[in-house]
Structure formats: structure tokens, C-alpha cells
Amino acid sequence: MAARSYSRLRSLGASLRLAVLSFLADPQWLIPSMIAPVIFGLVSYMLFQGTSPTLVLYAILGAGMMSMWGQTLYGSGWATGQDRNLGTLEPTLSAPTPYLYVVLGRVIWNTVSGLLGGAIVFAVVGIAYGRPLPLANPLEFVLLFIFVILSLAAVGIVFSAAYVYTRYAGFIQNIGEFAFYVGTGCMFPIVLLPFWSNPVSLLFPPTWALDALRILAIPGYHGLAWGFWGDLIGAVATTVAYLAIAGTVFSRVEKHVLEVGNLSDW
Amino acid sequence: MSPSAAIRTHGIRRSYAARKGFLFNEIVRTDALKGVDLEVNSGEIFGLLGPNGAGKTTLTKILSTLLLPTEGHAEVLGLDVVKDAPRLRPRIGLVLGGERGLYNRVSARENLRYFADLYGVPTAERAGRITEVLDRVGLTESADRRVEEFSRGMKQKLHIARGILHRPELLFLDEPTIGLDPKSARETRKLVRSLVADGVTIFLTTHYMFEAEELCQRIAVLTRGRIVANDTVQGLSRLVGGDRTLEVEGYGFDDAEVEVLRRLPGVSRLKYEEFGPRIRYTLRVRTSELTPPTVQASLPGHRELAIRERRTSLEDIYLDLVEEEAA
Numbered sequence: 064m065a066a067r068s069y070s071r072l073r074s075l076g077a078s079l080r081l082a083v084l085s086f087l088a089d090p091q092w093l094i095p096s097m098i099a100p101v102i103f104g105l106v107s108y109m110l111f112q113g114t115s116p117t118l119v120l121y122a123i124l125g126a127g128m129m130s131m132w133g134q135t136l137y138g139s140g141w142a143t144g145q146d147r148n149l150g151t152l153e154p155t156l157s158a159p160t161p162y163l164y165v166v167l168g169r170v171i172w173n174t175v176s177g178l179l180g181g182a183i184v185f186a187v188v189g190i191a192y193g194r195p196l197p198l199a200n201p202l203e204f205v206l207l208f209i210f211v212i213l214s215l216a217a218v219g220i221v222f223s224a225a226y227v228y229t230r231y232a233g234f235i236q237n238i239g240e241f242a243f244y245v246g247t248g249c250m251f252p253i254v255l256l257p258f259w260s261n262p263v264s265l266l267f268p269p270t271w272a273l274d275a276l277r278i279l280a281i282p283g284y285h286g287l288a289w290g291f292w293g294d295l296i297g298a299v300a301t302t303v304a305y306l307a308i309a310g311t312v313f314s315r316v317e318k319h320v321l322e323v324g325n326l327s328d329w
Numbered sequence: 330m331s332p333s334a335a336i337r338t339h340g341i342r343r344s345y346a347a348r349k350g351f352l353f354n355e356i357v358r359t360d361a362l363k364g365v366d367l368e369v370n371s372g373e374i375f376g377l378l379g380p381n382g383a384g385k386t387t388l389t390k391i392l393s394t395l396l397l398p399t400e401g402h403a404e405v406l407g408l409d410v411v412k413d414a415p416r417l418r419p420r421i422g423l424v425l426g427g428e429r430g431l432y433n434r435v436s437a438r439e440n441l442r443y444f445a446d447l448y449g450v451p452t453a454e455r456a457g458r459i460t461e462v463l464d465r466v467g468l469t470e471s472a473d474r475r476v477e478e479f480s481r482g483m484k485q486k487l488h489i490a491r492g493i494l495h496r497p498e499l500l501f502l503d504e505p506t507i508g509l510d511p512k513s514a515r516e517t518r519k520l521v522r523s524l525v526a527d528g529v530t531i532f533l534t535t536h537y538m539f540e541a542e543e544l545c546q547r548i549a550v551l552t553r554g555r556i557v558a559n560d561t562v563q564g565l566s567r568l569v570g571g572d573r574t575l576e577v578e579g580y581g582f583d584d585a586e587v588e589v590l591r592r593l594p595g596v597s598r599l600k601y602e603e604f605g606p607r608i609r610y611t612l613r614v615r616t617s618e619l620t621p622p623t624v625q626a627s628l629p630g631h632r633e634l635a636i637r638e639r640r641t642s643l644e645d646i647y648l649d650l651v652e653e654e655a656a
């Protein structure tokens with residue numbers, strides 16, 4: 064089976080390469096992925112200028128992250144939707160490698176560009192502030208930040224299956240996007256949400272990971288009852304669960320589309 | 330299954346359920362294939378000929394593992410298209426063609442490289458193969474240009490290059506010349522012919538009889554999901570028999586005159602066509618008595634008629650087959 068893993072790895076690499084090349088080929092994408100974080104960083108600085116540095120940090124970690132993390136969470140789904148629009152979904156699915164590996168390649172790129180966006184925001188706010196933001200645990204923060212992005216990517220993979228499934232995925236996503244940001248606590252901590260919604264939020268890895276991130280970065284923040292380590296365990300467990308089901312979801316979806324015959328719809 | 334059969338299908342049916350209406354609550358079923366039995370030999374160019382909506386693309390996709398049959402089964406290169414799809418995919422090539430289906434923002438070479446990786450073309454051979462297929466389809470000069478700058482004909486060439494990149498034993502070409510200008514279409518046909526020289530079996534669909542006649546050893550006519558003829562080009566030509574074809578062209582035929590034409594001795598079919606104000610009736614004739622002068626004599630009131638006899642073509646036979654099925 065070494066040959067098989069090798070060919071899957073090659074597909075992953077090819078898809079990563081194509082994602083980067085497509086990005087470089089069309090500089091308009093610089094706007095959402097690189098310039099938006101700069102603008103966002105400046106806006107949050109201006110809004111919270113004069114308040115405590117903690118509040119600025121809170122603001123960045125909150126609503127602002129949404130714009131960058133959207134890149135990671137929806138990037139892979141969007142790329143699959145793009146495959147539908149371009150008509151490349153059919154030739155790609157008729158190739159011997161499972162489509163999941165193509166998606167994984169794009170997820171890697173989206174993760175990297177999401178991280179880049181995050182780094183830009185911090186840099187911009189830091190420059191505006193005149194000194195680096197006061198992070199309580201910088202190293203742990205960076206590591207956890209990377210993990211948050213990965214946990215979003217894991218959800219993104221499953222989302223992208225929806226784009227293989229139907230051309231209406233974009234429509235469903237637009238409705239679901241806001242609910243997702245609120246539900247996972249991207250916008251504000253979920254402890255502020257009605258109690259009944261919490262169990263639903265906990266189905267998504269970013270909920271746990273983000274809460275842990277806030278505990279780490281913001282002194283005095285009270286998160287979910289089980290505290291930092293509980294958050295971390297939950298985040299890892301849910302991320303692993305998403306990655307594990309992604310394989311199954313994809314092979315089911317690939318079979319479904321061959322039955323329905325909607326691969327060429329767009 | 331005969332040892333040389335590259336494709337064999339048994340009772341393939343396929344229906345689609347499309348959701349329509351407000352709230353998508355109305356389900357419209359289309360029976361695209363209604364029991365198709367076919368056999369394609371290794372090393373031949375097999376033509377599947379049929380009008381729009383006949384089910385050509387549906388059958389092509391089923392045979393190339395992109396669509397599951399609703400009923401029936403098919404073996405391609407000895408493998409079941411449903412159960413053995415993963416083993417079959419690396420051995421076949423599929424060209425659906427058209428404006429779409431390519432990554433427009435990157436170059437032709439990058440498109441090919443991507444698919445070479447997906448198809449597991451050995452890394453050491455990759456660059457060489459890409460150069461080779463680009464040369465083969467005549468895209469060497471444009472290899473590093475973005476696909477979005479390509480003309481329709483160039484895109485079609487790139488589609489074909491992608492189809493043969495991994496050296497498939499069997500290539501599916503779905504309407505390879507549709508939408509091409511005559512020159513590109515001719516080049517594409519030439520390319521298709523050159524492929525069989527390498528021993529590749531080709532399954533080609535088209536809605537032009539002349540194309541099937543020019544390229545294919547054997548032709549199956551598909552209309553409304555059924556095969557209505559399946560023969561060699563010579564076999565199909567025999568259907569022409571001793572039939573003669575007369576064309577009667579003029580302006581403003583009235584019903585009585587049309588009836589006269591229909592009742593002329595030996596007329597087996599009458600086809601009506603309009604060219605602006607000009608009208609043409611094509612008569613299929615089974616006897617040798619009827620000639621342009623006798624036709625003219627039967628319509629004494631009609632002066633400006635142009636009547637001529639022409640060769641009965643396979644195209645005429647094809648139209649008969651397709652129309653009979655429709656009737």
C-alpha cells in the first residue's frame with residue numbers, strides 16, 4: 064500500500080501547488096486574504112484605542128478573527144464550489160485518487176494563508192500601538208493559534224463535501240456562516256449565549272479551541288466551566304473526530320453524486 | 330465476452346430525477362437510457378451517433394465511471410464500471426470537452442501537470458510526457474500561456490491532451506468537434522485518427538453522420554435512449570439500397586401540391602426544410618421512373634422550381650432512423 068499512499072500524497076502536493084499558483088495568478092485575491100487583515104487590524108486599533116491593551120486583544124480575538132478564519136474554514140469549500148463552476152469537478156473525480164486528497168492539499172494552503180492573515184493583524188496592531196501587544200503566554204498562544212486554525216480546517220474539510228454534494232452548498236453556507244460564527248464563539252464567548260445552544264456549539268472544535276485561546280491570552284477571562292485543559296482536550300478530541308469522519312463523508316458523497324448525476328450542475 | 334471486446338454493456342438504463350418548481354417539490358423523471366446493449370472491439374474507433382438529448386453523454390459517463398447506471402451492467406477492459414471503478418480509472422481517458430473543465434488561471438502545462446499527478450504518471454516521466462502530448466495536439470507554442478486566453482479550439486486540444494496524458498488503453502471522446510470552427514474540427518478529427526495508430530481504442534460520440542462515417546469503423550445510432558442501428562459503415566450503407574434522392578426547391582407550395590409530391594410513384598419519404606422564404610422538399614424514391622422532368626410535369630402551375638437528383642447519403646439514412654424512432 065506504499066504506492067497508494069505515495070500517489071495520494073502526490074495528489075495532495077499537486078493540489079497545494081495549484082492552489083498557490085492560482086492565488087499568485089490573480090492578485091485580486093490579495094485583497095481578502097492579505098489586505099483585509101491589515102484593514103481589520105487598523106479598524107480594531109482605532110475602535111479600542113485608549114482602552115486597555117487587554118480589550119484590544121479581546122477585540123482582535125473576537126469579531127476580527129472571523130474575517131481571516133473564514134479563509135480557512137470556507138476556503139476549501141469555496142475551492143470545491145469553484146471546481147463545480149469551472150467544470151473541473153468531473154475530470155478531477157474521474158481521476159484515480161480520492162477527491163479528499165485534493166481537498167486536503169487546498170486546506171493546507173488555506174491554513175497557511177489564514178495564519179499569515181493572523182500574523183498581519185498582530186503586526187499591524189502592534190505597529191499602530193508602537194509596541195507589541197501584551198500577550199500573557201506568547202509561545203503557547205502561537206501554538207494554540209495554529210491549532211485553532213487547524214481545527215477550523217478540519218470543519219472546513221467536512222464543509223467542502225457539501226460542495227461536492229450539491230451546487231446549492233454556497234447558498235446553504237451563506238445562511239449558516241453567521242450562525243457558525245456566533246455558535247462557535249468567534250464573535251463573542253458562547254457563555255453569553257442561551258444555555259440550550261451550548262451543547263450544539265460544543266460539536267464544533269473551534270468552540271473549544273477559541274475558549275482556550277482566550278483563557279490563555281486575556282487575563283481575567285472566565286471561559287467554559289472545565290477550564291483551559293478541559294478546553295484543550297475537547298478541542299483535540301473534536302478535531303480528531305472531524306478528520307476521522309471526513310474520509311467516510313467523502314467516500315459517501317462521491318458515491319452519492321455518481322448516483323444522482325449532478326456533477327456537471329453549476 | 331469475446332476476448333477482443335473493450336466495452337460490453339448489458340441492458341443499461343439510466344433515469345434522472347430533477348427537482349423543479351417553487352420549493353423544488355416537483356420531481357421530473359427523465360429516462361435517458363432505456364436498455365442499451367453494445368460491444369466495442371479493441372483497437373477500433375467506435376462511433377455513437379445521435380441527436381441532442383439522445384443519451385450519448387449519459388452513456389459515456391456511465392462507461393467512464395462518472396455516473397452509475399440505474400439498471401444493467403457494463404464491463405470496460407474486462408472490469409465492471411461500478412465495482413471495479415478504482416482499478417479502471419487509471420486505464421481509461423475521458424474527454425468531455427467544451428469551454429469548461431480546465432483551470433483557467435494557470436497555464437496549459439500546469440493543468441497537465443496537475444492531472445499527471447492525480448493520475449500517478451511517474452514523476453521521472455512527467456515533464457517529458459507533458460511536452461509530448463502538447464506537441465501531439467499542437468499546443469507547444471501556447472504551453473505556458475494561461476488557459477483563459479485560449480480559443481475554443483485550443484481548449485479542446487488541451488482537453489484531449491489531458492485525456493491521453495496517462496496513456497490510457499481506451500479513450501472516451503464526447504462530441505469532440507462540437508462548437509469548433511471547421512478548421513479546428515478538421516484538425517481534431519485528424520488527431521483522433523492518429524491516436525488509433527498507437528493502439529488506443531476510441532469511443533466517440535457525435536451528432537454528425539459525416540464525422541462518424543469519416544472516423545469510425547462501426548457506428549451505433551442512439552436516439553431517445555435506444556440503439557436503433559449498430560453496424561459497420563458498409564453495413565449502414567447497404568440500408569441506402571437502391572434509394573434515390575430528389576430535391577424540389579421553390580416558393581410557396583400549397584397543400585394540394587405537397588399532396589401531389591407525396592403521391593408520386595415510388596416516393597417513400599418526404600422531408601420538408603425551409604431556407605428563409607425558400608422551401609425544399611426532399612423525396613426518397615424507390616423507382617427509376619421518377620426524374621426531375623416528370624416531377625416538374627406533375628406540378629404544372631409551379632414555374633420557379635429547381636429540381637435535382639443527388640446521391641443518397643448515410644446522413645439521409647441516419648435522419649430516417651432518428652425520425653422513425655420519434656414518430
Ligand SMILES: Nc1ncnc2c1ncn2[C@@H]1O[C@H](COP(=O)(O)OP(=O)(O)O)[C@@H](O)[C@H]1O
Nearest residue numbers: 324345347359361380381382383384385386387
Ligand atoms: N443531470 C441531469 N439531470 C436531469 N436530466 C438530465 C441530466 N443529464 C441529462 N439529462 C437528460 O437526459 C437526456 C439525455 O441527455 P444526454 O445524455 O446529455 O444526451 P446527449 O449527450 O445525447 O445530448 C436528456 O433528455 C437530458 O435532458
Ligand SMILES: [Mg+2]
Nearest residue numbers: 385386503504
Ligand atoms: Mg452530450
